[in-house]
Amino acid sequence: MSEKATLLVVNKMAKQNSNIPETSSSSALVPIHVQPISMIDDEELAIPVEAPIVSSYNDRIRPLLDAIDKLRHLKVMQEGIQLPTIVVVGDQSSGKSSVLESLAGINLPRGQGICTRVPLIMRLQHHSDPLPELHLEFLGRTVQTDETHISDAINQATDEIAGSELHLEFLGRTVQTDATHISDAINQATDEIAGSGKGISHTPLTLVVKKNGVPDLTMVDLPGITRVPVHGQPDDIYEQISAIITEYIKPEESIILNVLSATVDFPTCESIRMSQRVDKTGLRTLAVVTKVDKAPEGLLDKVMADDVNIGLGYVCVRNRIGDESYDEARKEEANLFETHPLLSKIDKSIVGIPVLAQKLVRIQATIIAKCLPEIVRKINDKLSANISELNRMPHNLTSVPEAMSALMQIIGSSVESLRKVLLRGEFEEYPDDKHMHCTARLSEMLNQCARELQKSSEDNYKDNFLMEEIRILEETRGIGLPNFLPRAAFLMILQKKVNEISGAPVEFVCKVWEYIEKVVVAVLMRHSEHYPQLESSTRRAAQILIAKRKDMSADRVAEIIEMEKIIDYTCDPEYLTVWGKLMASKNLFLDVMNNYSRSTLITIDGFGEVEVGHLKSFPNIRDQAFDIKMRIAAYWKIVLKRLVDSMALNLQFSVKNLVNKDMETEIVNELMGPHGGGLERLLEESPSVAIKRERLNKSIKLLKDSKEVVAKVMDRIAINAD
């Protein structure tokens, strides 16, 4: 269902646009009026249908249309570049295919249910050679059978529809056909693209009809809108069809040709609702009213009332009925609008297939002229973007020395990037990615850790002031004088405090290393982006190294904590200064203890307001407890500072070593080790890179071809403008 497909019908004849046969001849449908594009204006549509046919209008439009068709054929739309397109929409059986048939003069599949199951791009090209040449080319599976068909067809070539050469292009092959077999051929191609049955597909079919007298027009016929699935159709047929239609009519570059049956009430048409959704003002919608022969009553009023906002106007037509030939159908139509008591009242400028054709040709010229400059700009932009992307891709490595130098270069540039983000704080490679501004993030993390340590040790001083100290003093009391401070008590309290915070530093270093791992992996991945086969080795190297460094840091921090627990030392004079300040409150404390009339809620430096009343019952020991608390408080500041400082130094030192010393060796070891696959690994281009390269090359080729196509017509426009 999603296979690539195009179906194309061609009619080869010598170009002789200056000599288009007269309207009365068998197949000419459209009198073409000379008109420079810039002057196109709907007033001109009022010209009589039999106006003399002159070709210079065609000469100017044709190259533009050809260019657009070439771009369409090149599939420039795959690059997201929209092309000006006339899109035919309409409810099921509103007469879409009949209108296209009338414009093209060929038989399209018609029948019950949805016949049009894939978008059918129909290119009509006028062709002035009176001698038709018919062929149907087919490449692929069904070639033989169809070629036999074709021989038959060519033998009958002089039959009724002399004058057309048709071929269908789809699924990468070309099928020659003729007007007699075109209907079968389209059905067959549709089945191949969308599967047989009633499924539908987005993949378009291109039908090129080069034929004497057809208007130069390219239109897309879409599946008709149906609310209720008929037998064999999927349940979500409405959603599927509506998705295809929306895809085609949504772009501003699309002209919506809304086919409405005269027999229905226009505002109830599903196709009207759908086109109004994407073209609210109706400025790019043209209505074709079919089956006027079936419902002539009130048609004029319906069209004049314009209840449904049709910006480009209405054209009423009568299509071929039953076995009529095209000529007969056109005669019948002309006759109908001439003689019918109701239909003859409708202004001649809005009736008949020739008027429709002429109107479409003009609308098409206008939209193409309008869109072309933007298309040129988009092609150029995409082309240069793709070329620079391709240039950024690595060379395909072919020898070991080449692979070695590529590896060294990846490692070198990765290490340099890491130095920048982790050590030097230079972020020009990641200006907007805050996560990669590592020096700032690391210092933030460290500050936060310091704050948390500080906070977690500000314990509940206020309740039971000094009671913990008293308990410990009592437990460590020995046989000796009471006014010696037992060192054991001090160490015990210190140890207890260190224990309380001992989890946090280890947690902190783990967090920091996790962060560093993410950064290192991101940098390595960025630098080895073009060699996905390197990714696993470099990632593993980074993980191994960082795991090692993380363990080392954790051990180091654990050791520092252990030291703080058992040794109390500092040479920092700050200790004595702080202790001195804290002890200044001691006199106040003693005073309160000894004076029963004073309030027992006192303010002590460094602890704020504390209740001390409960200490009156510990006369022998509260003095020592106070002293020991102040020493601990003064010393604790030193301990925390020392802890944060040494973690900072250790981390910084470790990261430096990681980047400057270990990284290169470890990556090389990994790559050369048992899992790495060696340098040879680098010589195999990874499929994803190969695919990307191919995609870019293809797209560049397509865009270059497209550029050439448009350059030619733009030159012509420039020459014509002179």
Ligand code: GDP
């Ligand atoms: P689609 O489903 O929109 O493609 O509609 P078709 O083109 O298949 O037409 C549906 C039916 O309406 C066919 O039987 C046509 O012959 C018939 N039909 C289309 N246009 C006219 C018309 O102008 N007059 C009459 N009487 N029948 C028409």
Ligand code: MG
């Ligand atoms: Mg149809």
